[in-house]
Amino acid sequence: MPARRPTLAIIGRPNVGKSTLFNRITRSRAALVADVPGLTRDPKVGIGRLGEAGYIVVDTGGIDETSDDVLAGRVAEHALAVARDCDAAIFVVDGRAGLNAADELLAAELRRAGVALALAVNKAEGLDGALVTAEFRRLGIAAVFAISAAHGDGVAALVEHLTGSWPPASSYLAEDDGRTRIAVVGRPNVGKSTLVNRVLGEERMITYDLPGTTRDSVDADFERHGRAYTIIDTAGLRRKSRTEGVAEKFSAVQTLQALDRAQVVLLVLDARDGITEQDVTLLGMVVESGRALVVVVNKWDGLDADQRQRIKSELDRRLRFATFAEIHFISALHGSGVGDLFGAVDAAAAAALRTHKTGDLTRLLEAALAAHQPPLVRGRRIKLRYAHMGGLNPPTIVIHGNQVDALPGSYQRYLENYFREALGLVGTPIRLELRQSDNPYAGRRNKLTPRQQAKRRRLMQHVKRKK
Template sequence: MASEEDYTPAVEDDKLAERLAAISEDEAEARAAALRAGLEDYDLDDEDAALLSLQDDDDFETPFVPAPPALAIVGRPNVGKSTLVNRIIRSREAVVEDVPGVTRDRVSYDAEWNGKDFTLVDTGGWEADAKGIHKRVAEQAEIAVDEADAVIFVLDGLVGATAVDEAVVKMLRRKKKPVLLAANKIDSSAQMSEVYPLWNLGLGEPFPISALHGTGTGDLLDAAMKALPETAQHGGLIPLGGPRRVALVGRPNVGKSSLLNKLAGSERVVVDNVAGTTRDPVDEFIELGGEQWRFVDTAGIRRRQHMASGSEYYAMLRTQRALDKAEVAVVLLAVDEPVSEQDVRIIQMAVDSGRALVLAYNKWDLLDEERRYYLEREIERDLGHVAWAPRVNVSAKTGWHKDKLAPALTTSLTNWEQRISTGRLNAFLGELVAAHPHPVRGGKQPRILFATQPASRPPKFVLFTTGFLDPGYRRFITRRLRETFDFTGTPIEVQMRVREKRKRRK
C-alpha cells in the first residue's frame, strides 16, 4: 500500500544543483536520448508517442501593435445598454437583470464587426443629478465617453426622450465625439412613428433597434464602424495578443477596486463601502513597472454559490471566467481580518485554473505587532500549500508598496512559462533518484524510465515509470523541481504513466 506521508530523505543532499551544473548540455541530451531509446522496450500507446514527439520550444519576441478603437455605450439606467452589448459581442457576458442600475462600472469587451476589431465599453446609467453611488456611476460613464473614439447613445424608443436623456445629449455635445443615436425596444414597423420625434435631439438619424431580438443592430454597427478610426486615440501600443492579463480576485470588500484605482492613478472603478459593489469584471490597461498590464477587477466571490442570486450569481460565475481568461491571478487578502475559509477557497480556484499566482496582503498599514504575529501563523497554517507564491504587502488606500507588484507579476509569469529542456530534466531526475531512490514497496521498487515536459503555462511534467510512485515521493520530486529550477509563482503538475515491458515473442 502506497504511503500518504511525505518522503523524507535519509540524508539531506545539498549537492544536487552542483552535480547538475557539472553535466554539459551535450552530455544531458545524450543521456536523455539513451533513456528515450530504452522506452522502445515498453508498451506505449498513441498518446505516449505524441507526447514523446514534442520538441523543446524556442523563445520568441512578442511584436507590438496599436490598440483597437473604443466604442462606448451610454444612456440612462435600464434602457437596454447591456443587452445591446451582449448582442454585439455575441455572448451573455454583461450582467442583465430587469431592474435599473445593474451595471455600475465601465466594462470593456473585445469585439469585432465585419472584420474590424474594436473595444466595446459598457457603462452604468447616466443621471444628471445623481447622488451617492449613482453619482459615481454617472462619472464613470462620462469618463468612458472621454476615452472613447465614438459613442452609441441608447434610449428607450417607446418612451421617447426624457429629461435625463436630454441631459445626456448636452453632455455628449460637450465631448465633441461622433455619436450614434439608438432607439431601443422598437420591435416592429408599427412602432416606427415613435422614432421620428428623436430627430429633434439634433444627433442625426436615429437607428431603430431591438437589442433583445437583434433587429436593426447590423445597420447601427455598420455606421459605428465608419465613425471609428483605425486605432484608438487613447490606447497606445499593446503586445500582439494583448498585454499580460491579470485577474484581481478576493472575497468581497477586501479592497480590490481601491487597489485598481490606486494602480491606475484615477477613480477608475466605483468604490463604495457596501460589500459587492463591483458586479461586472472591469478591464483596465495599467502602466506598471514600465510595462502595460490588463487588469480585471472582479466581483467579490460569495461565501456559497447557492447563496448568490440574480446578477450576483452571474457575476460570481464571471469571476471564474476572469480567472480562466487571465494569465496571472492576484489574490487580495485583508490583513486586519483572520485568513478565512473563503480566502483559501479563492486561492484554490486560482491554482485549479492553472494560473500564475501572486498573494497581495492589503491594509498592511493597519497592522500592529500583535496582529502581525497571529497573521504569520495563519499564513503558515492555512496557506502553506502555496508557500511558492510571491507575497506582496500593500495598502490599496495609500498606494504603499504598489511598485512591488510588477516584479512579483513578472516573476510568476516568467516561471509559469518556463520550459526545462528534456536533457536537463532527465539529468536532474537521474541525479535525484540516484541519491534518493524510491522506497521498496512489497518487494518492488518502481523506476523512472524517462521524463518530458509537454506543456508550460503552467509547467506540466510526465514521468514514464515501471510502477506507481508513492504520493509522498511525487511531492518530493515536485518540491525538488521547484528548488532546482525556481518555479516561484506557478503551480506545477507532475503526472505518471506506468508502462509495462513489452513481452518478447518466442
C-alpha cells in the same frame, strides 16, 4: 477575448446524491469547492473535469426545506431560476427510493424552463438499468441515464450527452498576445478596486465600502516600464436588480471565468479580518486552476506589531498548500508596497511560461531519485525513467516509468518540490503527469537464430526419446 464557459447545473431533492455527482464531475475535494453563501443551502461551483469540454458546474444544493411539499413554492422557483440561467441541467433522482410527487413537480418546472436537460437516476449500482429507470420515464424527459455517482458508473455518458458539443477547455484560456493578464480576486470589500485604481493611477473603478454587491469583471489595459498588461478586476459594481441571471450572481462563477483569461492572479486579503474560510476557498480555486499567484495582504498599514505577527503566523499555517506564492503586504489606499507587486507578477508569469529541455528535466529526475528513492511495491522498486515538458501555465512535467499508478502522493509532492526548487520556479504551481512506459517487446516473439533453432530441435528430439 475567449467566450465565457457554459454552466451545467445539478438539480434535485435532498439526499439524492447531488454533491457526490458534483465531486465526481469536478474531481474535487471538499476543501477546493467554492461555497457561496446566500441561499437555502450554499451552492457549490467548480470546473468540470469529465469530458473534453470546458464548463462550470453549479450544484444548487438547497432545493429543499424540511419537506418535499415546499417544492411547490420558493424552492421550486429557485430551481427554475437556476435552470434558466445555465446552459444545461442534470436532474438527479434516487433510483432506490423511487418516484415521488416532489420529483414530478420539479420535473414539470424544469421542462417548462426549456433548458437542455438530462435525467440521472442515481444509486443504480447493482440494479438493472432498464428496470430502475422505467418508472421515471413518466417525467417526460427524453434523455434518461442510470448512474452511480458514488462509483462513477454511467456518469461519463451522462456528461458527454450534455457537453459533447461544447467547445474544448483550451478555447477559454488566455490569448498569447504579448500582454500579461492579471486577475484581481478576493472577497467583497477587501480593497480590490482600490488596488486596481492605484495601479492604473486613475479612478477607473467605482469603489464603495459596501460588501456583497454583485460584480462584473472589468478589463483595463495599461503599460508600465515598457511592458503591456491587462488587469481583470472582478469587482466592477452594478445593481443587483440588473444582473442577468442566478448563476452569474455567484462570485465563484465570475472568479473561475476570470481565472480562464489570466496568466497571474493577485489574491487580495484584508489584514484586519485575518484569513477567513472564504479566503482559503478562493485560494483553493486559484491553485486548482494552475495559475501563477501573488498573495496580497491589504490594509497592512493599520495594524500594530503584534497584529502583524499574528497575521504572518496565520498565513504560514493556513496557506501551507500554496507555499510557491510570494506574499506582499500593502496599503492600496496609500500606495505603500503596491509598486513591488509588479516584480512579483513578472517573475511569476516568467516562471509559468518558461520551457525546459528534456535532457535537463531527466537529469533533475535522476538527481531526485538518487537523493530519495521511490518506495517498493510488492517487493519491486518503482522505476521512473525520464521526464519532459507537457505544458505551460502551469508548468507540467511528464514523467515516464513503471508502476507509476502506485507512486504515493507524498513522493509526488517530493518530486514537485524538488523540481520547483531546482528550476527556480517562484509564484507558479507545478504539475506532474505520470505515464506508464510501454514495453516495446509486448506482443512480440523473439526470432531465434539458426543456431538457437538447431538447439531447440535437438531438445525436442531428446524429450520425445525419453517418452
